[in-house]
Each structure stands twice: as C-alpha cells, then as structure tokens.
Amino acid sequence: MPELKFSKHSLRDKMLAWALLFILPILAMIGYTGIQASRAYEQQMHDSMTQILRQYAAEIDSVLSEARRYVVNKQINLREWESADELRRLQAISEAGQAISEELSLHTQVDAAFVFSESQSRINFIQNYNRPYPESRQAAAVLQEQLSGRSRDLLLYPQGFLHFTAGDHTYLYVARDIPGGVFGCWFDVETLFVPLKGSGLDGIEKIMLADRGGVYLDKDFSTRSTKRLQQALRPYFLTSEQLSTIPYRLTVLWNPNVVYAPVRTWLMRSGYFSIVFAFLLFIAYMVILQFSLVRPLNRLAGAIGSIEPDSRKPIAIPRHEPTEILNVYTALNSMISEIDELKIRVYEERLVKQNTQMQLFQLQIRPHFFLNALNTVISFARAGNYEQVRRMAQYLARHCRYVLYNNWFVTLQDELEYTQNYVKMLSLQRETDIAYDISVQDRLLDLEIPILSLQIFVENSLKYANIQQEALAIHVDAERQTVPNGELLHLSIRDTGAGFDPQTLAVLNDPKIEEHYGRDHGIGIANIRQRLKILYEGRADVAFSNSPDGGARVELFLPIRHQKGGEDG
Amino acid sequence: MKLSIRLLSLAALCALLCVPWAAAEPIYATLTVPIYFEPTIPSDIGLVNEALNRITRRKIGAEIRLIPLLNTIGPSADPRRAAEMRIVRESGVSFDIVIKGYMQDETVLLDSLLAEYGQGIQEALGEDLLDMARSSGPLHSLPAVSDHVASAGIALRSDILRKYNLSTENIHSLEDLDSIFQTVSEGEPDMSMVCGQRTSGSFLYRLKYTMVLPNHAIDRSAENPQVLTNYYATQSYSDAVHLFRKWFLKGYLPDQLPFGSVNAAQLVRSGELFSYFCAYKPGIEFEESVNSGTDMTVIQLMQPAITSRSLSLHNWGISVSCRNPGKAMQFLNLLYTDQETVDLLMHGIEGTHYVRNEDGSIGRPAGETADEIGYVNNVTWILPNQTVSSVCQGMDPDVWEQTAAFNRAARPADTLDFRFDDTGFSREASEIASIAARYTYGLETGQLDPDVYLPQMIREMDDAGFGEMLSAAQTQFDQWRMGGGQE
DSSP: OOOOOOOTTOHHHHHHHHHHHHHHHHHHHHHHHHHHHHHHHHHHHHHHHHHHHHHHHHHHHHHHHHHHHHHHHOOOOGGGGGOSOHHHHHHHHHHHHHHHHHHHTTOTTOOEEEEEETTTTEEEEEEOTTOOHHHHHHHHHHHHHHHHSGGGGGGSTTSOOEEEEETTEEEEEEEEEETTEEEEEEEEHHHHTHHHHTTOOTTEEEEEEEOTTSOBSSTTTOOOOHHHHHHHHTTSEEEEEEOSSSSOEEEEEEOHHHHTHHHHHHHHHHHHHHHHHHHHHHHHHHHHHIIIIIHHHHHHHHHHHTOOTTOOOOOOOOTTOOHHHHHHHHHHHHHHHHHHHHHHHHHHHHHHHHHHHHHHHHHHHOHHHHHHHHHHHHHHHHTTOHHHHHHHHHHHHHHHHHHHHOOSEEEHHHHHHHHHHHHHHHHHHHTOOEEEEEEEOGGGTTSEEETTTTHHHHHHIIIIITSSOSOEEEEEEEEEEEETTEEEEEEEEEESSOOOOHHHHHHHHOTTGGGGTTSTTHHHHHHHHHHHHHHHTTOOEEEEEEOTTSSEEEEEEEEOBOGGGOBOO | OHHHHHHHHHHHHHHHHHHHHHHHSOOOEEEEEEEEESSSOOTTHHHHHHHHHHHHHHHTSEEEEEEEEEOSSTTSOOHHHHHHHHHHHHTTOOOSEEEETTBOOOBOOOHHHHHHHOHHHHHHHHHHHHHHHHHTSSOOSBOOSSSOSBOOEEEEEHHHHHHTTOOOTTOOSHHHHHHHHHHHHHHOTTSEEEEOSBTTSOTTTTGGGGOSBGGGTEEEOSSOTTSEEEGGGSHHHHHHHHHHHHHHHTTOSOTTTTTSOOBHHHHHHTTOEEEEEEOOOTTHHHHHHHHHTSOEEEEEOSOOEEOTTGGGSSEEEEBTTOSOHHHHHHHHHHHHHOHHHHHHHHHOOBTTTBEEOTTSOEEOOTTOOGGGOSOOOSOGGGSSOGGGSOOBTTSOTTHHHHHHHHHHHSEEOTTTTOOOOOTTOHHHHHHHHHHHHHHHHHHTTTOSOHHHHHHHHHHHHHHTTHHHHHHHHHHHHHHHHHTTOOO
C-alpha cells in the first residue's frame, strides 16, 4: 500500500479525492434512498394498519350494535320478580336467567348481562362463557353504585354506550329502563380487543379506546395533560379509527421496533452492504489506480530521470504497461530523438554562423586589399603625387573605419557611402574613372541592411565587368516593394559590363552556392547568401540576371528593417 | 461439464435418500377427546396438546385433539353448556372419547376392547369395581378409579374459622352447621354463609347420591328398608329443607341465587361467600383451596358409599362414531395407568407450568402466581385415575393411598343392580321429574317455604300418578329381593 500522505499535487491523491467525490454522493444517495424507503414503508404500514384497524373497528361496531339491539328488544319484567308467590317469583327469576344465559351464547363478546332491581337497588348479573367471576362481580358493584345514584336517567339508553371503570378494567355498557328496573349488558373493553389481539399482528403493545375529549380509557394513558400524554405515547407508533356505534376512537399502540423490524433489517443490511461494497470498491479502485497509473507513472518518471544529459539512447520501454503509458514512452523516445536531431542542427547552424562570420571577417579585413592599397600609396609617394597619396589614405581610412567598427547591420546610407568610397578608392588605384550612380529615395536611407551586402556585388562588377571595357558604370537603385507578406526593400546593382555568362549565372542562382565555394564567384556570394539566411531566417533573397540592355544585374530582396533592429511586416 | 454431472448425480442421490425418509413419516390416527376446566380455559392448552401428542405418538401411535370445555355449571342442564356443546358440534367436532354424564353420545360396548387393550385399566379398577360397574348393565363406560364414591361435605373458609375460633370437630350433620353460620354471619354481615357447589345447584345435590332411584323420587323408607317411598315425603328431607329455609330467612344465601349459575368457589374467591357444599375425599381440602384461592376446611357430611349414581357420574367411554376404538381404548389405558400422561393433563408441562420438587411433588414455578401460569387444571377429578399422578406440593404425600383406602372403605349400595323398569309409566315419570325440577331447587336452597311448597309438590306428584308408579316399583323391588338381589 502506498503511504497515505495527502498532497494536493499528487495525482494519486487527486484521484483519491475524485473517487471520494463519487463514492460519497453515492453513499449519501443510498442513505437518502433508505430514509425515503423507510418513510414510505412507515406510511404504507400506517395505511395498512389503519385498514386492518378499520376492519376490527367495524367488527366491534357490529358487536356493539347487536348488543344494543339485544338490550333494546329484550322483553323482561322485573315486577314478576316481586311476586308474593315464591314459586312464581323463583320461576320468573330462573327462567329469565336461563333465557339470558342462552341469549348470551349468541353474543359471545358481551361479558355480562344484568338487571338492576329498583326495589332492591341491586344488580343481578349473568357472566358470559369463560369469564372470570371476581372481575364481573367488581364491575357489577361499581355499576350498581352508579345506577343507584340520582342521575341514573342520564346513564341509560338512548345515550348509547357509556363506560365505567372497575379495578384495572374499563367497561362499556348499554342499558335501558324496563318495568321495575334496568336491563343492560357490559363489555370489558379488553374482550372487544380479543379478535384484534388474536389476529396474529406483531407489535401490538396496547389497544385502547379514547373518549370524545381524547382521554384514553386506560390507566396508563388516562392523563388529561397533553404534554404527559405525548410523552407517554412517544415511544409508540399509533393508529386509530373512529367507532361509529359509540363516540370513542379505537386506538392501537404499536411497538415501532417490531413494526419496522423487516424494513429496518433490510435497511441495515443494505446499508452495511453499501458501506462495505463502497469500501471494497474504494480499495479496489486504489489498488487499480496504484498498479495501472501511479506506479507506471512513477516508473516513467524514474526512466525520464535516468536519462543522461548527453545520452542519445532511447528509454527502454517496459512490457505490460498500459497503452497510454506506452504511448508516452514512445512519444518521449521520439522527442529524445528529435531533441538529438535539433541539437545537431543547432550545432551545425552555429558552425555555419561561425564560418560565415569568419568569412565576413575575412571579407572585412582582406589583408591583400590593404597591401595593394598601401602599395598604391607607396607608388604614389614615390612618384611624388602626394595629393593622390592623401586621397588614397583618406579612402583607406574610411574603409578601415567602416569594416572595423560595424558588425552585422548598417544603414543603407552607410553602405552606399562605403561602396562609393570603395569605388573611388579603386578608381584612384586603377587610375580609371568608374561611374557609380545611386538612385535611392531619402526615406529609404535609414533602413538597415547587412554590412557589405552592396559592396560584394559592386566589387564583383568591378572585378569581372571591367576586364574589357574602358569605362564601367555601376547603378544602384533602391525601392520599397509591396508583396503579399508585407514590404521588401528591393536593391538592384547593375553594371554596364558584359554580364554573366550562362554557366556562372546558373551557379550564382543556385541556392546551394556554398557547394561551389572556392570557385570564382564563390566566397563572397556564398557568404552573402549565408548571412541573409541567418539574418532573415530565409525571408530574404538574392537574384542574379543580365540586363536586357547588357551588363550584369544583382537584385536583393530584404525584409524592411529599421534602425535599432526593428523589422516591418 | 464433469463437475456439473457430478453435482447432478449428488443431488439425485440426496433426493433418493430423502424420499424414503419423507415417506416413512407415519400418519397417526387422531382421537378427539374432551377435557374440562374451570373457571376458564387455560391459555396454554395448545402447548399441552402438543406435548400430549409427543407422548401418545410414542406410546400408542396416535395423536390426540383435545377439545377444551368449561365445567362452570356441572352436569346439570344449563343453556350455556348446551350452547357450548352446540358450538363445538357445529364446528365439526365429533368426539371419539366421551364422558358419560357430561355428554349424551352413545358409546360402544367395552368388554372386548378392554380385554384387548385395557389390561392396565382392569388392574387399576380392579375386578370388584368392574363387577359393580357391570352390575347395572352392559359395560358402556368405565368408572373413575379415584372418584366413584358417593360422598358429601362442606368447604368453609379456614381463615374465618380461625378468626372466630370455631372448631369443626363436632360438625357431622347439616344441623351442626347452624351455630357456625350464626357466629360468622354476625361477625361478617356482608358475607353470604352457604351455597351449593354452584349457585344454580341444590344443597342436597351430593346427599341425594344415596337415593335408590333419584330420577323417580323413589327411595327406601328409613323405617323399613324393604319398603319404597317418596324421597321428598321423608322426614329427613323435610328436616333438611326446613333448615335451609331457616338459613335463607336469616339471609345466609348469596344475592345471585338463582339468576345465574356461578361456581361457589368463585364467590369465595371474590370474598362474598363463607362456605359451600362439595364432595368429600382425601385431598379435597387442597382441591377446594386451589379453586377458592384461599385455604378451605372441608367437613364430611356423609359416610362414603358406592351407588349406581356415583358409579356413573363421569364415566369414560368410546363413542359409537369413533373410527379407531382400539386406539381410543389404548388412550384410555394411558389415562388410567400412565403417570407421564396424567401429570401432563393435570399439571401441564414440567419447567413451564410446574417444577418438580426434590421429593417428587409438583410445585409452582418460582415467582409465579396461579393466575400467571398458562395451564391450571382445577377439574382433575374428572380424569379417570388421578392416583397415578404426582402429588402436588401441599397435599399429603400419601394422598393416593388415602384415596384408595377411602374408596375401599366405601360401602357399596345393596341396590346397585336393582333397575326399575318404568315401561308403562313414562308419562308419570316425566311429569314427576318436571314437578321435582320446578320445586326441588327452591326447596333445597331455602328459597321456597317448605311448609307451603313441599306439600304442594308432593300433592302434585301424587296427582301425576306417583302412587301407581311407586306401587309398580315396589312390586319390582320385591321381586328383585326375592330373586336374591338383596343380601
């Protein structure tokens, strides 16, 4: 496992962050879905339980309705119970008891039927099948007390079912006046709940009735304090249904742990599964990340780091690396190869530049030219032609100043003046008159051109064109030319000589003139071509031709360059 | 592919191995058997039924379906009993084993079944008792080992007796109770003094066991045992009902009479009754104390006797509708002989409903009250043979030996094999029974003035032809005596 130390620049940690960015929302979504599912289940359970409760409420309503109907329709006369004839009285009581016993077998949920004798202020009751007697007796005593009270009229039908409490039990009763007393029946509310309790529904904690005022008929929940009631009800899941026969609500308290047990178990399982799955996924992701990206990258970085500065060897490409990493290796090797080639080219260019500069120096210094000039001065001095000596020395001094104190670029004006100085010096030296005509607009004089770029061609004209002619004229024109890529300075050097022979012209116009280096037209022309290439990166050109009216013509096409090195276009 | 074939082969082998075992699960004959409780049916009856089946599958290769019924009203006609039985029958229940006296089902002759499957029963009952049972006719049902003796007693709250320092040593008759009731009623004015075993029952219910022909109001004369007379016209009956009238007029009887039919023990339990008439036998005080929820003292009111009635009170037989009488007899044999079965039906499941003490007696689980135990059986006396069961904690350890001695000491009635052929008197018999039903409950609980209604009842009986029927009975009795029926 990699060391887990977070760094915001680490690819691994970024990928980790991204993984968390995906996994955490997914976990959150699972959690949210779980909560929503839980709520939906809760609502569904509530609806389902209410539906079930409704059925049982209807059953209770039915039982109570039947009991009420029974009480209302029961024919019983307590006057016979007061007969002076003991046998008749006994028979009346026995027969009534037997009849009620039999009738109770049809109302199995009635706990007891009772008669209240007004004359005796006493309740006689018959408990139904399978009911414990002591509770019934206790209930009868409470009811007897109520019915003996003055407000008895308020406690009878048609008020319908009312309730009373005896011991720990709550009872509903319905009663009506009969001759000589009251007849009625009561239900232990717990008996009414027996079908619901025996329904097999899990989680029922308490079944109660609540009266009109919302007070529960149960000793544990009978408080009228809303706060206490809420507190008491809080642990439960509550459903309730209004009974139609009586003004009470049937309320069931469910144990939420039991009711929600299935969904909770499912949610817990799915939650645990999700977390474990997410964790395993994360681990797997980290391992895959480690083996498929981080380690290959580290190997790549190590391979790159191990490249020696002057090594031309390509990096050894490991097998089994991911394709993308292999592509990087290949690209890197390709880059190494290109860098290597570039280094060679730069080196070569530097060599060319050095060579070119060396040639330029040779052109500038040219000791042979100086020696000739000095010989000319000496010959003028021997002849006592001191004026010639002075002029020659003056031209030579200008010549030396120009070539020694300038480097690559000079203004067009300087080059024209120097060329003129050069022509004059040669004219004096050869004692011939050389016409040197310049046709340049003033606004072009400040443009910069490579040093000796005119002088080379003028020198060539003087050197070759003057062989068989008495008088040579050299014309220099300059103009700005507009071309698709911008503007060029067009320099033209024409002479009135014999012009170039075709063979020379072919050599001169050959871009690879350096291959002809050393020939007649070699060194100067090659040098100027090389310099133009270096200085203008191939954007300058030189062309050789013969004028239609005879004589050689050299044309230079130079990008516009102002003083201080700025170029136009 | 090879793996799949191996797995399939394995599954097929498993299936083949399982099939014979599944098929070997036996199908047991099921016997439907009634079981009585009071005052309510225990909630764990299902658990006990399952435990019983585990025993019966093992011991007789049958399953039992127990049908719990309530004994709140005794064998007397009661609408609720009729309703209960109707509901049970309507639900499709057909009893294979029946309790005569409680159920009206016809039963099969038992002699051959008894010979084949009931050796244990024969040993438990003994030849003498079986002969007595046969003396009244073909053997259609079997008497109980423990409760075939006529006896009567009265159960009184021991705490009240102690409170008023009342001794029961000299109490032997109904008249002797008068002074005790007098003292207690003065001290406990809100308490009723006495009641039958049920509020709908007569005080003389058990004392009538000695009647020669209780269904026809015919008994032997006290002065001359060879002469038959109207039981209700005897001096002893007149004395008894006058005594009860006196108690009634003193307000000794419960309020509920005769509207409902409540077990008197329940009235004691709710604190409104001091005493009630009951059986008398060894262990009866323990039984009634459990029923009443308080310590009861039981006083013997008659000498034990074996009569044709006592022999047929709750006899066990096999219904003619039973499809497997052999298995039914085998189950009856278990009820008469098998301690495990009887202990289960009497006390429930060990560890759940009772614990077994070091001395082997049955104790209540620690920390549980009687109401919290899921299985309590207060009607154990209805079982054919309690004496094979374990003794409860608090009972005499030798209670079953005492019972055997008590039963042995009981004098068999000398008229056991006398049967009155009332052919030709069915109308009279029916009318007389109807008259008796109308008057006797009121007279025998003091609610009817005997000076008015006893002569009235006797007169009505005479008007219904009692004299002619008595005369015919006397003739038959004389013939029976002449035939050597009387020793």
